[in-house]
Structure formats: C-alpha cells, structure tokens
Amino acid sequence: MVTIGDVARAAGVSRSTASYALSGKRTISAEVRERVNDAVRRLGYTPNAGARALATSQTMVIGLLAQFLEGEFAPAMLQYILGVCDASRELGYDTLLITEADGAHALSRITRSRMVDGIVLLNVAHQDPRLPVLRAAPQPGALVGLPEDCSGVDVFDLDFEKTGRSMVDHLHRLGHREIILISQPELVVQRGGAWVWRLRSAALDQARRRGIVLHAVFGESRQPAVGRSLHAALDAYPDATGLLVDNEAAAAALPMVLHARGIEVPRDMSVVGRYSDEFAQLFSLPYSSVDSAPDRLGRLAVRQLVRRIGAEAETNEPYVLRLVAPEFHDRESSAPPPA
Amino acid sequence: MVTIGDVARAAGVSRSTASYALSGKRTISAEVRERVNDAVRRLGYTPNAGARALATSQTMVIGLLAQFLEGEFAPAMLQYILGVCDASRELGYDTLLITEADGAHALSRITRSRMVDGIVLLNVAHQDPRLPVLRAAPQPGALVGLPEDCSGVDVFDLDFEKTGRSMVDHLHRLGHREIILISQPELVVQRGGAWVWRLRSAALDQARRRGIVLHAVFGESRQPAVGRSLHAALDAYPDATGLLVDNEAAAAALPMVLHARGIEVPRDMSVVGRYSDEFAQLFSLPYSSVDSAPDRLGRLAVRQLVRRIGAEAETNEPYVLRLVAPEFHDRESSAPPPA
DNA sequence: CTGAAAGCGCTTACAG
DNA sequence: CTGAAAGCGCTTACAG
Structure with missing residues (x-):
C-alpha cells in the first residue's frame, strides 16, 4: 500500500510538506508542489480514509x-x-x-x-x-x-396539510360535491405515519368548510387487497364524482379498477393523486397529481x-x-x- | 468522546487488557473481564471505527x-x-x-x-x-x-439461457406454435446488457428446435411507450397465442393492454413473465413467471x-x-x- | 494471566 | 517556505 510517506520520499520532502501540498492548507512553492503531485500520480497515491478520519474526525x-x-x-x-x-x-x-x-x-x-x-x-x-x-x-x-x-x-x-386542502379545493372548484379520499393503509397511521392523517384531516376540514362531502377511507398497500378496497369504496359511495388518492399502490391499481367498472376519467370521475412524478411516469398514471418530490x-x-x-x-x-x-x-x- | 483508555482506567487495567477483554482474543480472568464490561456499560463505550480500521485494515x-x-x-x-x-x-x-x-x-x-x-x-x-x-x-x-x-x-x-429455453418449452408443451417474446429495450442490449440477449437467443434457438415460431421484439421501459409497443407487437402478430415477457415495465403495463383489447388470459392468450415474486405481488401481476430472485x-x-x-x-x-x-x-x- | 510499547497512515500545531 | 514531532484511538506482537 502506498502511503503519504512513499509520496514524500519520492518527492524528496517531509510527510507534512506532502500533506500540505495536497491539502493546500499552507503555501507551498510551486516547484515542490509539482514534485509532490508528480509522485502522487506516479505512485497512484490515494489517502487512506480510515487514517484521515482518525486524524481529522471527519469521515466524509x-x-x-x-x-x-x-x-x-x-x-x-x-x-x-x-x-x-x-x-x-x-x-x-x-x-x-x-x-x-x-x-x-x-x-x-x-x-x-x-x-x-x-x-x-x-x-x-x-x-x-x-x-x-x-x-x-x-x-x-x-x-x-x-x-x-x-x-x-x-x-x-x-406540506401535507396544504396538500390535502388544495386537493379538495381543486375538485370543489370544478363543482364536485361528493368525493372520496383513499389514504394509506390504516396500519401506517397506527404506526405513527403522521403525514397520512395530516393530509387526511386537513382534507376533511377543508371539505367541511366548503360544505361538500368527503368520504375518507384507508386503502391497502398490495394487490389484490388494494384493488378490492378500491372497488369497495366505489361501491360504498356510488354518488361520488371525485377521487383523491394518497396511496401509491392504489394509484397504480386504479386504472384497472376504473376500466373494469367502465368508468372513464375525467368524464365520469375526476381523479387527483399524490405521488412523485417519477412514479407517475413509470406507471403512466394518467391522473393529475401533487408531486411528493x-x-x-x-x-x-x-x-x-x-x-x-x-x-x-x-x-x-x-x-x-x-x-x-x-x-x-x-x-x-x-x-x-x-x- | 470515550475511548478505550477511559474504559481501561475505569476498570483499573491497561488498554491492551481492555482491548483483549472485549475482543476475546486472549484469555482474561473472569473478574477482570467483568470489570471491563462494567466500565464499557457505565461509560457507553463503542470502538472508534476509523481507529479500528486503521489498526486492523478491516473496515467492516x-x-x-x-x-x-x-x-x-x-x-x-x-x-x-x-x-x-x-x-x-x-x-x-x-x-x-x-x-x-x-x-x-x-x-x-x-x-x-x-x-x-x-x-x-x-x-x-x-x-x-x-x-x-x-x-x-x-x-x-x-x-x-x-x-x-x-x-x-x-x-x-x-441462468438466463435456461430461463429462455424453459419459457419456450412451457408454451410449446401446451401446444402453442406461434409466440411473442417482449425483451428489454434495445438500448439495454446495445449497452451490453448480456442477460437480455442470453435469454433472447436461447429462446429463439429453442423455438427453432421445437419447430415453432417465435417473434422476438424489444419492448420499452416507460409508459406510454411501453403500452404502445405491446399493442404494436400484438397487432403485428395477430396469430400468436403466447406471450413471453422479459421486461418489468411491459409486464406492469400488460393487464391494461390486454384488457383494452378484450383479450382474456389464459383463454385467448397464454402469458409467462420473468420478474421477481416481490414485483409480481406488488403489482398483482396475474401471470406465471420465472422468479428473477x-x-x-x-x-x-x-x-x-x-x-x-x-x-x-x-x-x-x-x-x-x-x-x-x-x-x-x-x-x-x-x-x-x-x- | 497482564502490561508497556510500537505501529496503522494520516493531519496539524510547533519551531525554525 | 519547510521539517520533526505529537497525536488521533485502536490492536497486537513482545515481554514478563
């Protein structure tokens, strides 16, 4: 293993000078710097990370x-x-x-x-x-x-609170008066997934303010449960005209479910999701969404x-x-x- | 920062004894070992990873x-x-x-x-x-x-070669005589993704041996291109009765495509994929598959x-x-x- | 069964 | 502008 000692010897300087030449932490004559750099290149020197960490208390x-x-x-x-x-x-x-x-x-x-x-x-x-x-x-x-x-x-x-409110407002503004929110599985909430209830309660509150009906349900995270839960929600609230989806698995499963029910978006149903653009692109989710970034x-x-x-x-x-x-x-x- | 020196002092032994007591690399009297362990617990000692790496040449x-x-x-x-x-x-x-x-x-x-x-x-x-x-x-x-x-x-x-052969054989055994293979995008192959052509050429060879027709096409990796490419393949080979899918994005998009075309699996078309079970479960892909493990x-x-x-x-x-x-x-x- | 010492490969005050 | 030395926190022959 080539150490800074080898570099110093090859360059004909002390180890400290070699070190300073590399770090630039003090002025070194151009000639010495060149010799050191040459030696580094010739010998293929790279500082030992462990040694450096020990000396500097920085692991990078x-x-x-x-x-x-x-x-x-x-x-x-x-x-x-x-x-x-x-x-x-x-x-x-x-x-x-x-x-x-x-x-x-x-x-x-x-x-x-x-x-x-x-x-x-x-x-x-x-x-x-x-x-x-x-x-x-x-x-x-x-x-x-x-x-x-x-x-x-x-x-x-x-900002999940603002997200929830803006999703509700978006559909309210278009004239929707009864909508469904599909959240993450209840398990996630119970475990302390605060983002889920932050969006959820803000959406519920905003719906109340706007005087519209929001059915907030928990979705699932895997097929086939997630598909079933979507069908169940649509069965339960047949008059809903809008769907807010705060659940990636549900979003990915939604096209099949709507297709199976003969529901066309946005003609029969408006949909707004909350997931990353990368995700939307990967699965070609054809729904407007709030980017989770x-x-x-x-x-x-x-x-x-x-x-x-x-x-x-x-x-x-x-x-x-x-x-x-x-x-x-x-x-x-x-x-x-x-x- | 608490070091092994602190532990040694607290236990009333030398640093080497403390080190050996912890590593177990030489026999230490039960009493000393207890004193050292006590000190470690009391002081909350954890070895410094950088120092250890430097001394042992092992970073773990x-x-x-x-x-x-x-x-x-x-x-x-x-x-x-x-x-x-x-x-x-x-x-x-x-x-x-x-x-x-x-x-x-x-x-x-x-x-x-x-x-x-x-x-x-x-x-x-x-x-x-x-x-x-x-x-x-x-x-x-x-x-x-x-x-x-x-x-x-x-x-x-x-074993992608064996995978390709077994996928073809599976459909051949069932009586299929014209099938389509959807591979990864051509870009992946050009870049040197050998697994793609290993499966592909093995599948082509096996089809030849069995005397059946295999149309090998390259798929896409993203929507909407991947959906289009599936439709294109199905348009191009309307007599194909089997589909081999060596492409995750295509597999994920396939349910929608088949649904849209009114094709029912396996009644109208047999499908076999190659992807992980985790993947199959996440997207509830209803196709038999070779587990990529x-x-x-x-x-x-x-x-x-x-x-x-x-x-x-x-x-x-x-x-x-x-x-x-x-x-x-x-x-x-x-x-x-x-x- | 235990201790004093050297060494791992760096960096950085301290001197000049 | 440069060098000799100490020190970072470990481990492990070497001695006893």
Whole structure:
C-alpha cells in the first residue's frame, strides 16, 4: 500500500510538506508542489480514509436510515434514497445505507462508532424511536418527514396539510360535491405515519368548510387487497364524482379498477393523486397529481445537513423546519362532474 | 468522546487488557473481564471505527455499486440492493451505497482509499468498465450479472439461457406454435446488457428446435411507450397465442393492454413473465413467471464475498461462477391455445 | 494471566 | 517556505 510517506520520499520532502501540498492548507512553492503531485500520480497515491478520519474526525460519510415497513410501498422509498445519495456525492460525501429493522439500535451503533459525519432519517414517524437516539448523538441529523417534536434536528417534508386542502379545493372548484379520499393503509397511521392523517384531516376540514362531502377511507398497500378496497369504496359511495388518492399502490391499481367498472376519467370521475412524478411516469398514471418530490426533499435534507456539519461548533444556527409547498401537475384527469 | 483508555482506567487495567477483554482474543480472568464490561456499560463505550480500521485494515464495510441506467426499470434494482444490504448486516458488515454515474471512477476512489473490505457490483454488463478497476483493486469483488470475462471475481446470476429455453418449452408443451417474446429495450442490449440477449437467443434457438415460431421484439421501459409497443407487437402478430415477457415495465403495463383489447388470459392468450415474486405481488401481476430472485442473488454474492474477505491470502480458492436455475411460479396464466 | 510499547497512515500545531 | 514531532484511538506482537 502506498502511503503519504512513499509520496514524500519520492518527492524528496517531509510527510507534512506532502500533506500540505495536497491539502493546500499552507503555501507551498510551486516547484515542490509539482514534485509532490508528480509522485502522487506516479505512485497512484490515494489517502487512506480510515487514517484521515482518525486524524481529522471527519469521515466524509453520511448515514442514511431507510425503513421498509409493512404496508408501505417500497419503490416510493427508492426515490428518496437516490436523492440523498446523489446529493451527498455532489457535496463530497459517501452514503452508508442502513436498512436494519431496529433503526434506533442501528443509529446508535453508527453514530457512536463515528462512522458518519451526519445522519439523514427517512420516513420519520410522529413519535419516532430513532429521534431520541439522534438527539443524543454527537453528529447532526436531518429528517425527511415531520415528527411531533422537531427540536435538535433539521426537518423537511411536503406540506401535507396544504396538500390535502388544495386537493379538495381543486375538485370543489370544478363543482364536485361528493368525493372520496383513499389514504394509506390504516396500519401506517397506527404506526405513527403522521403525514397520512395530516393530509387526511386537513382534507376533511377543508371539505367541511366548503360544505361538500368527503368520504375518507384507508386503502391497502398490495394487490389484490388494494384493488378490492378500491372497488369497495366505489361501491360504498356510488354518488361520488371525485377521487383523491394518497396511496401509491392504489394509484397504480386504479386504472384497472376504473376500466373494469367502465368508468372513464375525467368524464365520469375526476381523479387527483399524490405521488412523485417519477412514479407517475413509470406507471403512466394518467391522473393529475401533487408531486411528493422525494428527490427534492432528499436533496434539501442533505444540503442542510452538510451545512450544519460544516458549521459545527459555530454560532447556534437555529434549526430549520421546511415544509415544501405542494406542486400540482395537471394531467387533465379532472373536469366538472357529470350532469 | 470515550475511548478505550477511559474504559481501561475505569476498570483499573491497561488498554491492551481492555482491548483483549472485549475482543476475546486472549484469555482474561473472569473478574477482570467483568470489570471491563462494567466500565464499557457505565461509560457507553463503542470502538472508534476509523481507529479500528486503521489498526486492523478491516473496515467492516462493503461497497455496493448500483447503476440506474436509462431504459431500465429502477424499482427492480431496489430488490437487489436490499438483498445485499440485509445480508451484509447479518454478517456484520455495513453497506456503502454508490450510485455515481461513472461507476469505474467511483470504484477506484472507494477501493484505493480503503473505505471498504469488498465490493458488490450490480447490473454487470458484458464488457463492464468497472471490471478492470475491480480486478486491479486490493479488495475482492462479487458480481450480480454475468460478464464476458469472469476472471478474478465471483459471479452470480440467473441462468438466463435456461430461463429462455424453459419459457419456450412451457408454451410449446401446451401446444402453442406461434409466440411473442417482449425483451428489454434495445438500448439495454446495445449497452451490453448480456442477460437480455442470453435469454433472447436461447429462446429463439429453442423455438427453432421445437419447430415453432417465435417473434422476438424489444419492448420499452416507460409508459406510454411501453403500452404502445405491446399493442404494436400484438397487432403485428395477430396469430400468436403466447406471450413471453422479459421486461418489468411491459409486464406492469400488460393487464391494461390486454384488457383494452378484450383479450382474456389464459383463454385467448397464454402469458409467462420473468420478474421477481416481490414485483409480481406488488403489482398483482396475474401471470406465471420465472422468479428473477434478486434478493437471493444479492445474498449469495455477499455471502461469497465475505467468505473471500475472510480467506484473504489463504489457499487460492477458485473463483465461483454460479448460475441460479430458473424457478417457475405458476399463476395459471397459461393453457392450450384456443382452438 | 497482564502490561508497556510500537505501529496503522494520516493531519496539524510547533519551531525554525 | 519547510521539517520533526505529537497525536488521533485502536490492536497486537513482545515481554514478563
């Protein structure tokens, strides 16, 4: 293994000079710098990450805690992961991906062993058992997902409340007076998936304000249950003229279900979803939707995390709570209700 | 930060004794061991990963190189990633996830800086630019995907040739005499996606042997193109009675297409796919399929990689080339052709 | 059964 | 502008 000592010897300088020449942390004569760079190239030198981490207390690695929970749609998670991973790399960091079932335990292991400079938590629950661990850790953390208690961390999420209201308003404005909301499975809510009820209760409230009827039901996360639940909802509320879908699996299953029932969108039924554009494209979901922007949220979290890693012991910068406004993407799946 | 020195002091022993007590690498009196363990618990000690890596030359991290290429179905990749990640953790390793576009460059960075003990390459192409880099690296590597040259690495893949033959035979046995094969997009093949043409040419050869007609076409990876391409294939070969689908996006789009054309499976058309069971379940694809077993392949690769990391400089164990036999999962989507 | 010391490969004050 | 030395926190021969 070629070390900085080899480089120094080849360049005829001391190890410290070689190190400074590479880091640029002090002025080095052009000639010496050239000799060092030459040696680096000739010998194919790359600093040992472990040694550097030990000396600097910086690993240049970000820990990413993902969770694949029952009742959630795994492919949707991938987009957050890729956003975080790509953004990290652009800022000079690698990504340690943690998928352990016991997230709190994994987080403790990762942070205490100093494997990472910071943590991104995905899929944060209302009262997330990982949060106390994260607050106690020496590294900063950024969340994608809004928990009950945001203290000590930077938080990013879609504004689900505004999303719910805007989805209702969109259909109300077109003249719909009875609509259905398909949420995530009830299991997700029970587990503390606050985003689900945040959208749901805001939608219910907005419907009340507008004086229209909203039937809020929980969907499923897998076929064939999800298809059945859609049919059940449509059977239960035959007069509904609009459908709000806050559930990826349901959105993916919806075309078949509507087709089977001979329902044409938007002629017979208006539909508005809430999922990422990537998702919409992959499955060609022909419904207007609010973009859940997983890539963007992941990137925002990383950017703030890296800023905080850099700031470190500096002025106590206040923690960020950023709720991204819903962006509506029109795919012409809504219209006034049938006469 | 609490170090092993703190533990040693608290336990009233030397640092080496504390270290040995924790590693168990030499016999320590029960009493001392207890004192050390107590101190560890009281102080909340966890070894510093960087320091340990420096001392042992072992990072206990596996590098996972994924690629998200145009024309490929990203959600399918997730299952390989999770297989690798979970298997690594079970064997005591963490996973560094690399998604950089320039895989060869990233691989070089990761291996030369000694961030990882071994490498898993996903989505390996026929002539993969990452392979020369991997062979030159000091760490061992395991591949998921069969390249042209397997020297110096352990290789795991589905037996795509056998898969292609068995899919054809399955329909031939039922009496089908004209069938269509939908492969991945041509772009994937051009880029060196050998698995695509391995299945395809084996299927073509097997059809020839059986004396039946096989129309092999390339599909698409996204809607709406994928739906159009399915319609086009069905328009082009109206007498075909069987459909082989080696394309996730096409499989996901197929129910809608068949529905739209009034084709009932298996009454009017027999269908056999090639995708993971997880995928089939997520989208409730009602077609019999050969399981692409991403989770299993990822796990196999990791297990062999870890074995090789352990073996290290030992007897030159020969490299493994393991092609997993196709497993057929019957979902009753095939039957004799209509009279 | 235990301890003192060297060494892993870096970086960075401290001196000049 | 450069070098000799200390130190980051571990592990592991070497001695006893």
